[in-house]
Amino acid sequence: xxxxxxxxxxxxxxxxxxxxxxxxxxxxxxxxxxxxxxxxxxxxxxxxxxxxxxxxxxxxxxxxxxxxxxxxxxxxxxxxx
Numbered sequence: 001x002x003x004x005x006x007x008x009x010x011x012x013x014x015x016x017x018x019x020x021x022x023x024x025x026x027x028x029x030x031x032x033x034x035x036x037x038x039x040x041x042x043x044x045x046x047x048x049x050x051x052x053x054x055x056x057x058x059x060x061x062x063x064x065x066x067x068x069x070x071x072x073x074x075x076x077x078x079x080x081x
């Protein structure tokens with residue numbers, strides 16, 4: 001999640017928006033946008049993040065993490081699967 005703030009900052013800048021402009025679009029304060037971008041807000045609501053990303057032309061998605069195989073799985077299959 002640490003990269004989320006940097007991602008939002010880069011997308012905002014690429015869109016040519018100031019923190020104030022982005023905040024105004026989404027009914028937030030500039031300090032909230034700054035806190036998100038600088039990872040200084042302890043918890044950010046998922047709806048806020050989704051709204052910001054959507055406003056910048058992106059969508060929030062979840063993908064499964066690749067998990068490591070267990071020892072039993074490795075014993076049964078090829079190590080290179």
